[in-house]
Amino acid sequence: MQPVAPRLATRTFDVEQVRSEFPVLSRRIHDLPLVYLDNAATTQKPLTVLERIDAYYRSENANVHRGVHTLSQEATEAYESVRPTMQAFLGAGSAQEIVFTKGTTDAINVVAGSMSRGYFRKGDEILLTGMEHHSNIVPWQLAAEATGAVVKVVPVDDRGQLDVEAYQALLGPKTRMVAIVHVSNTLGTINPIRQMIADAHSMGIPVLVDGAQAVAHGPVNVQDLDCDFYCMSAHKVFGPTGTGVLYGKAEWLNQLPPYQGGGDMISAVSFERTTYNEIPHKFEAGTPNIAGVIGMGAAIDYLSEFDIADVQRHEHQLVAHATGELEALGGIRLIGTADQKTAVVSFLLDGLHPYDVASVIDRFGVAVRSGHHCTQPLMDQYRIPGTLRASFALYNTLDEVDRLVDAVRRARKFLS
Ligand SMILES: Cc1ncc(COP(=O)(O)O)c(C=O)c1O
Numbered sequence: 001m002q003p004v005a006p007r008l009a010t011r012t013f014d015v016e017q018v019r020s021e022f023p024v025l026s027r028r029i030h031d032l033p034l035v036y037l038d039n040a041a042t043t044q045k046p047l048t049v050l051e052r053i054d055a056y057y058r059s060e061n062a063n064v065h066r067g068v069h070t071l072s073q074e075a076t077e078a079y080e081s082v083r084p085t086m087q088a089f090l091g092a093g094s095a096q097e098i099v100f101t102k103g104t105t106d107a108i109n110v111v112a113g114s115m116s117r118g119y120f121r122k123g124d125e126i127l128l129t130g131m132e133h134h135s136n137i138v139p140w141q142l143a144a145e146a147t148g149a150v151v152k153v154v155p156v157d158d159r160g161q162l163d164v165e166a167y168q169a170l171l172g173p174k175t176r177m178v179a180i181v182h183v184s185n186t187l188g189t190i191n192p193i194r195q196m197i198a199d200a201h202s203m204g205i206p207v208l209v210d211g212a213q214a215v216a217h218g219p220v221n222v223q224d225l226d227c228d229f230y231c232m233s234a235h236k237v238f239g240p241t242g243t244g245v246l247y248g249k250a251e252w253l254n255q256l257p258p259y260q261g262g263g264d265m266i267s268a269v270s271f272e273r274t275t276y277n278e279i280p281h282k283f284e285a286g287t288p289n290i291a292g293v294i295g296m297g298a299a300i301d302y303l304s305e306f307d308i309a310d311v312q313r314h315e316h317q318l319v320a321h322a323t324g325e326l327e328a329l330g331g332i333r334l335i336g337t338a339d340q341k342t343a344v345v346s347f348l349l350d351g352l353h354p355y356d357v358a359s360v361i362d363r364f365g366v367a368v369r370s371g372h373h374c375t376q377p378l379m380d381q382y383r384i385p386g387t388l389r390a391s392f393a394l395y396n397t398l399d400e401v402d403r404l405v406d407a408v409r410r411a412r413k414f415l416s
Contacts, residue, residue, distance in 0.1 A: 007088060013310035018395045021046045021302075025395060032365030035400045035407075040185045040213060040344055040391030041369050042235045045299070049239060052298035056291050064290055065264055065281075079290050082297035083280075086245050089300045090230060091221030097253065099246040099280040100293050104212040105135040107231035107246035108179070110283055111208055112139035114256040115177065122148030124176040127167075127205075129191070130156040130381060131184045134374040136210045140179060149176065156381060160187035160336035167196060171203055178207045182214035186373040186387065187336030188319070188344030190214075197227050206252065212236050216393065217315060217342045219308050222247050234292065238393075239299030243292030246283070253279040260285040311394045315343040318392045318401055325405040331412070335387045343392040346373075349408070352415050354388045360411035361388075366404050 019025050022044045027034045036044060056078065062071035064079045083095040092098060101107040120126070126140045130153050137151075144151050152175075154167040171178075178200045183190050197207045208229035214220055216237040222230045229252065233244040248256075258265055258276055262285035267275040276282045303311075322345045326332050335346040349357055358370035371386040372379045379386060390404055 007304040009305065009307035009310075011305045013306050013314060013394070015314065015395065015397055019397075021048070022395055023047060023050070029365040029367070030363055035366040035403045037390040037392065037396065037400065037404060038367045038369045039216075039393040039396075040236070040373075040389065042241065043216060043238050043393050044395070045238055045240070045295075046302050048302050049295050049298045053240065053291050053295040056294050061291075063287055075290060078294050079288070082293050082300075085297045085300050086247075089215075089220075089304065090232075090245070090247050091223050092247050093223055094250060096279050097247055097250050099248060099253070099283045100288055101231075101244045101246050101283075102242050102289070103233035103235070103244035104133075104210060104231045105139075105233075107229075107244055108136055108208065108210065109139045110246050110259045111229050111231075111248070111256070112143040112179075113259045114283075116143040116146045117257050119256070120144070120147035120149040120176055123174060124149040125152050125170075125172070125174040126150070127152050127154065127170055127175050127178045129154040129162055129167075129180050131160065131162070131187060131189065131191075131375065131378050132179070132181050133185055133210065133212065134376070135212075136179050136181060136208075137377070140177075153377075154180075156378065159338055160184065160189045161338045162189075162191055162196075164192060164196070168199055171200060171205065173203075175200075175203065175205050178205055179210070180207065181210040181212075182220075183211075183217065183342050184336065184375075184378075185213045185344065185391075186346055186375045186378055186389065187338060188341040188346070188391075189336060189338040190218075190340040190342055192340075193227070194225055197225055201226065213342070213344075216303070218312055228252050234296035234299060237299055238302060239296040240289075240292045243289050243296045245296075248279075250279060253283065258282050258285070262286040264288075306394070314394060315392050315396075318396055318398065319343055319345060321398055322390055322392075322401045322404065325401065326408065329405065329409060329412075335382060335384070344389060345391075346387040346389045348384060348387055349412055352412065354386045356415055357388055357408070357411045360414055361404070361407045364403070364407035364410065366407045368404070 062075040064076040206228040230247040235241040265285040331350040333348045354370035369389040
């Protein structure tokens with residue numbers, strides 16, 4: 001298959017215009033306009049995505065890859081057309097390297113599960129970092145349990161940055177796999193993955209990148225990064241839940257055994273011997289989330305209308321404003337102050353539990369996340385039960401940041 005050229009922006013970034021395209025943003029919560037700052041958990045969906053999914057079910061619904069009838073062929077075409085879309089979005093060399101999955105968690109499980117079947121041996125080391133989401137910890141622990149491999153961890157410093165020297169020292173002849181998060185969902189830290197991938201490759205070690213929090217906030221080019229695997233979820237980038245992508249270099253996808261068996265992933269089946277389909281289908285057993293994949297394509301089409309540098313500038317302003325205003329309140333502990341950060345501000349109020357604060361903030365119509373954010377080892381390191389996390393997307397505004405800060409101020413007054 002052919003390389004696909006990256007898209008060029010077709011519109012100027014205008015936050016009010018953007019907001020008008022996300023119906024849920026006009027909702028009121030407790031009789032106040034919703035301020036949605038839980039985008040790291042999931043993003044809202046623009047009309048184009050909602051309409052595309054609706055149109056699919058209204059007039060195109062059929063199973064893919066299986067029918068000669070027109071509807072099935074149309075559904076297959078719509079579904080398969082998303083592969084080059086995702087190829088261009090991630091900068092992959094070939095659409096064959098785009099495996100549709102249920103999301104990031106599923107994508108990591110595909111690789112870890114597949115590698116458990118013959119790749120890892122007793123004593124092999126799997127290198128993770130201290131800021132991984134549980135999705136990029138537990139699948140490797142399962143793989144280690146099944147094979148006798150061991151999990152090693154790169155330390156994180158107090159500001160939420162990886163200790164890159166420790167990482168380099170941990171890479172060794174026993175290291176068989178590196179799995180690292182591109183952007184931390186709890187800290188917002190952008191990790192220096194390009195260098196880390198080059199370090200691992202200099203010793204012949206493959207690298208998987210968890211890109212769940214990266215793709216909505218900056219350009220990703222897997223060929224430029226030279227990662228072996230890159231995982232993402234559509235719902236973090238304005239698409240539907242239950243859909244995502246595993247990018248894998250063709251040489252890896254060809255080499256690894258299937259993770260699940262079933263329809264579509266086979267070439268021929270008999271009770272004596274089954275042969276497998278070509279990549280990427282070898283990793284896509286069963287009827288996929290067809291509407292979800294089509295919706296993911298619409299979401300990427302939507303995001304690709306913008307110059308991502310405009311989006312980054314806007315989100316950077318939101319983070320800087322939120323950080324400054326929250327610090328100005330006093331009695332706040334920021335968790336995650338790395339030099340390279342994206343659209344997340346995690347914090348605690350002295351003497352108050354994040355759950356209590358989040359519940360009061362909700363009364364003011366402001367949605368933030370509280371808890372461990374599926375990064376319990378990181379919480380243990382900071383010796384905290386969790387944080388409050390405001391996470392931004394392209395449709396958030398400086399006024400919304402002010403509403404957050406005001407709600408935090410009032411919550412503290414109420415709870416103290
Ligand atoms: C960094 C990171 N990795 C992985 C995941 C898992 O994504 P999903 O639940 O969409 O599979 C998340 C979700 O919050 C995340 O933030």
